Amino acid sequence: MIPVSIQMRQALGKLVLPLLVLLSLVILIAGQADRKLADQARMTVADGLAPLWGLITSVQTHVQGVSTSLREASRMASENTRLQTENENLRRWYDVAVSLTRENDALKTALHWIPEPTPAFVTGRVVADSGGIYARAVLLVAGTESGVKVGNVALAANGLAGRVTETGAHSSRILLITDIASRLPVLLEASHATAIMGGDNTAFPRLMYYAQETRPVEGERVVTSDQAGAFPAGLPIGTVHYLHPGQPVVLPFARLDHLPLLRVFDFGQGLIDPPEAPGHVPLAHPHKSTTLPLKTLLGQG
Numbered sequence: 001m002i003p004v005s006i007q008m009r010q011a012l013g014k015l016v017l018p019l020l021v022l023l024s025l026v027i028l029i030a031g032q033a034d035r036k037l038a039d040q041a042r043m044t045v046a047d048g049l050a051p052l053w054g055l056i057t058s059v060q061t062h063v064q065g066v067s068t069s070l071r072e073a074s075r076m077a078s079e080n081t082r083l084q085t086e087n088e089n090l091r092r093w094y095d096v097a098v099s100l101t102r103e104n105d106a107l108k109t110a111l112h113w114i115p116e117p118t119p120a121f122v123t124g125r126v127v128a129d130s131g132g133i134y135a136r137a138v139l140l141v142a143g144t145e146s147g148v149k150v151g152n153v154a155l156a157a158n159g160l161a162g163r164v165t166e167t168g169a170h171s172s173r174i175l176l177i178t179d180i181a182s183r184l185p186v187l188l189e190a191s192h193a194t195a196i197m198g199g200d201n202t203a204f205p206r207l208m209y210y211a212q213e214t215r216p217v218e219g220e221r222v223v224t225s226d227q228a229g230a231f232p233a234g235l236p237i238g239t240v241h242y243l244h245p246g247q248p249v250v251l252p253f254a255r256l257d258h259l260p261l262l263r264v265f266d267f268g269q270g271l272i273d274p275p276e277a278p279g280h281v282p283l284a285h286p287h288k289s290t291t292l293p294l295k296t297l298l299g300q301g
Helices: 006-033 035-111 294-298
Strands: 120-127 137-140 153-155 160-167 172-176 183-188 193-198 206-208 221-224 236-244 247-252 261-266
Touching: 006 035, 137 160, 137 261, 172 261
Parallel strands: none
Antiparallel strands: 120 137, 120 261, 137 172, 153 160, 153 261, 160 172, 183 193, 183 221, 193 206, 206 247, 221 236, 236 247
């Protein structure tokens, strides 16, 4: 190798850029002068470099595949560990459930328990209610031909939504529990006290006619009561909340402003007349006397 001085290296380094620019200009001028020759030269270079580019692309694709496989393997290992832990927890709960089921069956056998019949139900799609006498009601795409009857109970995924007040061959109207015409007997689970839940066209139905010595407790669950045969007992509705002191309301479990589907159950409660139009249902003050008959307080809701 011929030794090159530092000054020569610096001079050559300064000449590289001008030479490259000059070469580029020569190539541009030659390409404009003889377009066909330039195209042939470009394609010749492309043909020569094509295998190299293909090899580089193949290596890049392989490296990306290996990297993706490694990340996926790491994710799968983490997911497998999580699933093993979850499976162990489920196995423990399964053993507990089996033990409780056996104990429950033994107790039922000892008590000669008669199981309650399973209610029939249909599921329908909810559509916007374009009319009707109620302010808070929806239309269900299921009617008498599907087995829906007036008085059937409508349940959302999380809790009670309302009950059927009108039916057609292929549709039915559901009166929601938030409507001003809705009245239904409820049970406060923590205190085991009874009350009447009445809608007032807001998102939170009010609790009325409860015993003063057993006032509703903030946060306790509210379920349906079977008084007057209006509803079956134990259907979840919501929890107690105080908007103001002495004014308890119910926070419904069901999202009544967004009901894509509803299940309509036939609990065999019998035919109940639908409530009157909202303008004819009086709003009773929660501190008034509870000596009125229960069916009068319900207004059938």
